[in-house]
Amino acid sequence: MLAALLGMIRAAGPAYALAVALAVAPVATVLQSKALSPVATLGLLAAVLLGRWRQGKWPWPAGPALWLALALFGWAAVSATWAPEPGRALFTAIQLGGFVALAAAACRAVAGDTASARNTLLLAAIGGLAAGLLVAGLDVASGNAIRLAVRGLSERPGIEVGLKPAASAMALLLPLFAAVPGLPAWQRALGLLAGGSILFALPGEAAKIAVLVSGLVGLLCLLTPKWGPRLVGPAVAMLVLGMPALLGPGLTHGIPAASLPPSSAHRLLIWDFTIQRIRDKPVFGWGMEASRRIPGGGDPAPAATLERFGLGAGAPTHDILSRAARLPLHTHNGPLQIWLELGMVGALLAAMLVFLLGRMAERSARPGVATAMLASAAVTGLLSFGTWQEWWVSAELLGLAALASLPRALPNIPGARVSLRGRG
Numbered sequence: 001m002l003a004a005l006l007g008m009i010r011a012a013g014p015a016y017a018l019a020v021a022l023a024v025a026p027v028a029t030v031l032q033s034k035a036l037s038p039v040a041t042l043g044l045l046a047a048v049l050l051g052r053w054r055q056g057k058w059p060w061p062a063g064p065a066l067w068l069a070l071a072l073f074g075w076a077a078v079s080a081t082w083a084p085e086p087g088r089a090l091f092t093a094i095q096l097g098g099f100v101a102l103a104a105a106a107c108r109a110v111a112g113d114t115a116s117a118r119n120t121l122l123l124a125a126i127g128g129l130a131a132g133l134l135v136a137g138l139d140v141a142s143g144n145a146i147r148l149a150v151r152g153l154s155e156r157p158g159i160e161v162g163l164k165p166a167a168s169a170m171a172l173l174l175p176l177f178a179a180v181p182g183l184p185a186w187q188r189a190l191g192l193l194a195g196g197s198i199l200f201a202l203p204g205e206a207a208k209i210a211v212l213v214s215g216l217v218g219l220l221c222l223l224t225p226k227w228g229p230r231l232v233g234p235a236v237a238m239l240v241l242g243m244p245a246l247l248g249p250g251l252t253h254g255i256p257a258a259s260l261p262p263s264s265a266h267r268l269l270i271w272d273f274t275i276q277r278i279r280d281k282p283v284f285g286w287g288m289e290a291s292r293r294i295p296g297g298g299d300p301a302p303a304a305t306l307e308r309f310g311l312g313a314g315a316p317t318h319d320i321l322s323r324a325a326r327l328p329l330h331t332h333n334g335p336l337q338i339w340l341e342l343g344m345v346g347a348l349l350a351a352m353l354v355f356l357l358g359r360m361a362e363r364s365a366r367p368g369v370a371t372a373m374l375a376s377a378a379v380t381g382l383l384s385f386g387t388w389q390e391w392w393v394s395a396e397l398l399g400l401a402a403l404a405s406l407p408r409a410l411p412n413i414p415g416a417r418v419s420l421r422g423r424g
Helices: 002-012 013-031 033-055 066-078 085-111 115-141 145-150 159-179 185-199 205-223 228-253 262-280 303-308 333-363 368-381 390-403
Strands: none
Touching: 002 185, 013 033, 013 085, 013 115, 013 145, 013 159, 013 390, 033 115, 033 368, 033 390, 066 085, 066 303, 066 333, 085 390, 115 145, 115 159, 115 185, 115 303, 115 390, 145 159, 159 205, 159 333, 159 368, 159 390, 185 205, 205 228, 205 333, 228 333, 228 368, 262 333, 333 368
16 A cells, blocks of 8 residues: 555656645635745655656756855855844855755756646646635635634734735735636636735735736736836846835935825835945845844834924824834845845845846746736835745745746746747
8 A cells, every 4th residue: 555655646746746735825824824834845845856756866956047046045144244143144044045946946846747747736826826815805704704713713903914925925826817728818817807806805005016016017918928028027127226226315305104004104214224224334235134133223213204204293103103113124125125134246146036037937938927926026025024034935936836837848947948949
């Protein structure tokens, strides 16, 4: 019996291991966002091991995107020597570098699997996304009864905020509905609209904006298939490089924020403080994970700063923001966090990596889908969450694994063969 079971596992192949992870991940993230990281890790590791077992060799990752990613985390490890918390900085750099290498190996293993196995992976990803959207929608409609029941609680103030990570992770995967095989275009469009509608009903402005932007990018790629996919990667790379210069002048003069929601106004104060600290160490940065311990980050904004943003005494949100930390844990803006922690060196590496990811999306089996996913990830990275948060990195890597299941291997996926024939 054991031999028969092992034979079935080996016959399943690497794509089936990731199919299980992608089928489970959205619902797991809705119930508890931190569950996404172990689900992704187990799925990626199983794909690599099954790839070795079935294909007879290790799916060693390679390629320029991988080397740039490893260079970025290598620089992050070097920056641990001057980071406020060297141990945390070094651990995070090594952990994320290893995670990316694991994902690259899993993508290579999937790219070498059979067409039917990759098709199963794609269907599992879409089915898991549909299930996650359904559970999230039911949870909101029931007053978060599902998530309260999972925690054994009858009530918990603020529990609805816990859906924000799940909303962003599912917004990242939403464009996959456009790649459902065998369905007419109108049914795929209906799936996109239904999924987007549910995401708009969930908490989290970043996810809503990501849905809108990815939808517009997908439409652009549909209308201009030659140029649409070519624009997003360079545009995001320019944002990574130029974010301090883009935001700095406006924040220095002050942006009227009295009418904004407290969270949005607080972000402006965070970004203003972050850019000030970037100017202190613009080349090498303050060190990996320094956002948690930047001098003055735990203090509230001075009265003069609040006045500059129209948040002085008398403003509706003054009482809240006058006590809020200027930099709580992270910057809520990926490019600014990279600039703050890793300086110009890290920003250059990150921009080149994003540019290469854009090229991968452009040359993929479904350029519109891949480019829309890149745009969704960029929006979330620009507006919410920490760049190094494990669950968010897991969502990004699972999204890459799902793209690896498309009919032809993605060009320049680390370790995968490049095929430019029949681009479409």
